[in-house]
Amino acid sequence: MQRVxxxxxxxxxxxxxxxxxxxxxxxxxxxxxRHVDAVFSTYKEDSEISRLERGExxxxxxxxxxxxxxxxxxxxxxxxxxxxxxxxxxxxxPSGLVKGWAVDRAAAILDEGGVRNYAVSAGGDMRVRGGALxxxxxxxxxxxxxxxxQVAAVVETRSLAVATSGEYARGRHVWNPHTSAxxxxxxxxxxxxxxxxxxxxxxxAAFAMGARGPHWTARLNGYEAMTILADxxxxxxxxxxxxxxxxxx
Amino acid sequence: MRRALTxxxxxxxxxxxxxxxxxxxxxxxxxxxxxxxxxxxxxxxRWGTIRVTLVVKKTTTVTGTKKKVSRSIVGVxxxxxxxHTDRSVYINQQALPYLVQETLHAQMNPNIxxxxxxxxxxxxFVQSLQSAILLAKKV
Numbered sequence: 001m002q003r004v005x006x007x008x009x010x011x012x013x014x015x016x017x018x019x020x021x022x023x024x025x026x027x028x029x030x031x032x033x034r035h036v037d038a039v040f041s042t043y044k045e046d047s048e049i050s051r052l053e054r055g056e057x058x059x060x061x062x063x064x065x066x067x068x069x070x071x072x073x074x075x076x077x078x079x080x081x082x083x084x085x086x087x088x089x090x091x092x093x094p095s096g097l098v099k100g101w102a103v104d105r106a107a108a109i110l111d112e113g114g115v116r117n118y119a120v121s122a123g124g125d126m127r128v129r130g131g132a133l134x135x136x137x138x139x140x141x142x143x144x145x146x147x148x149x150q151v152a153a154v155v156e157t158r159s160l161a162v163a164t165s166g167e168y169a170r171g172r173h174v175w176n177p178h179t180s181a182x183x184x185x186x187x188x189x190x191x192x193x194x195x196x197x198x199x200x201x202x203x204x205a206a207f208a209m210g211a212r213g214p215h216w217t218a219r220l221n222g223y224e225a226m227t228i229l230a231d232x233x234x235x236x237x238x239x240x241x242x243x244x245x246x247x248x249x
Numbered sequence: 250m251r252r253a254l255t256x257x258x259x260x261x262x263x264x265x266x267x268x269x270x271x272x273x274x275x276x277x278x279x280x281x282x283x284x285x286x287x288x289x290x291x292x293x294x295r296w297g298t299i300r301v302t303l304v305v306k307k308t309t310t311v312t313g314t315k316k317k318v319s320r321s322i323v324g325v326x327x328x329x330x331x332x333h334t335d336r337s338v339y340i341n342q343q344a345l346p347y348l349v350q351e352t353l354h355a356q357m358n359p360n361i362x363x364x365x366x367x368x369x370x371x372x373x374f375v376q377s378l379q380s381a382i383l384l385a386k387k388v
Contacts, residue, residue: 015362124366132362143366150355151364166367188367218348232353241349242304 001026007033008041008099010123016110017117017133025113029106029120036102039063042093053092072197073097080205081216096204100163100197103127107196125163127196143168145187145228152228153244161196165189165203166228185211185230192240193223277312321351 002015003026012033014026041047048066051057059067073086073094086094099122106120107127117130119138128138137158141151145168155162166188189206191199202223206213214235217225224240236244283306290299310317 013363119363121363124364126363126365128363135362138363139361140363140365141361143364144353144355147355150357151361152353152355154356154361162363162365164365164367168367190365214348228353234351234353235348236351238347238349241351 003030005030005033008037008095008102008122009043010099012123013119013121014106015119015121015132016115017131018115021113021115025110025115028113029109032106032109033102036098036105039066040069040094040098040102042091042095049092049094069094069097069101072101076198076201076205080201083205083208084201097197097201099123100125100161100195100200103196104161125161125196125200127161128157129159131158142190142226143188152234153226155192155240155243157192157243159194160192161194161199162190162192163196163200163203164191165200165207167207186213187228187230189213189217189228190226190240191217191220191223192225192243193220199223277310280309280311282307282309 001017001021001023002013003023004011004013006012007030012030014029016026038044039048042049042053044050048057048062052059052062052066059070070086073084073096076084076097077086084096086092086096103120103122103125104127107118107129110118110120111129115129117133119126119128119132124143126140128140131137132139137156138160140155140157140160140162142153142155142162143164143166144150144152145166166186168187186207189203191203191206193199193202202217202220202225206217206225206227209216214225214227217223217227218237220237224237224243226234226236226240226244228234283304285304288303305320307318307320310319
């Protein structure tokens with residue numbers, strides 16, 4: 001069962017491959033995502049994030065989810081040397097974390113509902129489990145930065161979160177918060193690991209670091225990375241290179 | 250130690266695969282093998298020893314009597330490194346991160362279900378490709 005819906009400003013794909021799964025669980029996932037949008041959107045006047053920003057809501061009165069997400073943003077800001085920042089230019093915008101966090105929770109809803117073979121994909125970032133039945137695993141292509149109909153690599157997996165941050169598709173949407181300049185020399189950074197919120201924040205941070213990003217990704221615990229440089233070089237952590245290569249064996 | 254690893258990756262870059270376009274029209278036989286090779290266990294001053302293993306992909310293309318071999322490093326592991334004290338384990342975990350270097354390739358790959366890429370909420374190219382793939386699966 002595949003369903004695509006436009007939520008949180010992007011089409012979200014929920015693809016469930018188990019037999020005998022009815023639409024109820026997929027509906028629950030989209031209900032959850034719509035709820036996240038209502039609470040966290042910076043575009044919605046009455047969202048808790050907008051009300052916090054205007055000073056109409058005190059943090060201690062915000063929903064536990066809002067407090068948890070903002071705490072996580074602060075932790076990730078520290079882990080990324082300030083490169084992942086939900087308060088860039090003084091404005092509160094945790095959406096860089098919210099998408100991944102919402103998809104992680106969506107995966108938990110499917111897990112708890114007994115679904116064992118699924119993918120949830122939001123804006124080029126995704127979480128998968130099991131296989132794309134009848135295929136025994138999921139095959140995830142990493143977008144080629146210049147050739148829009150082709151991929152630069154394929155990862156085959158039965159359990160993974162994958163996030164990519166880059167400049168080729170969105171224009172310069174990620175800036176180095178320390179220099180207020182766009183990162184140089186890097187086209188995209190893909191991070192793979194157990195949790196999408198973290199993978200997404202790491203991808204954003206590593207991309208913002210520019211040329212120093214690949215070396216930073218080499219030190220991440222539990223997360224693997226692939227960086228595509230403007231001069232056509234690809235730098236992967238060994239775990240990423242191995243995961244990718246096994247696909248072609 | 251780090252200098253040695255850098256030299257290693259330099260060699261990997263030189264071994265980028267070569268495609269002979271002129272030969273593409275005639276019949277070629279391509280063989281791909283992957284082998285793991287272990288470097289010698291080498292003493293690191295007084296701290297202990299290090300061993301590096303590489304996974305090498307060897308592509309052999311035979312066209313008529315011409316034979317072309319290209320090799321690229323697709324994986325690196327450091328199974329042995331100095332760890333005679335907790336401190337050296339810590340230092341090596343910090344100092345040994347390494348990256349595999351390759352040349353960017355494009356591939357048409359219809360057998361994928363998902364695409365990860367940088368996106369734009371208005372110019373949502375990746376989603377468009379994604380939905381095309383979903384549709385292609387139903388053709």
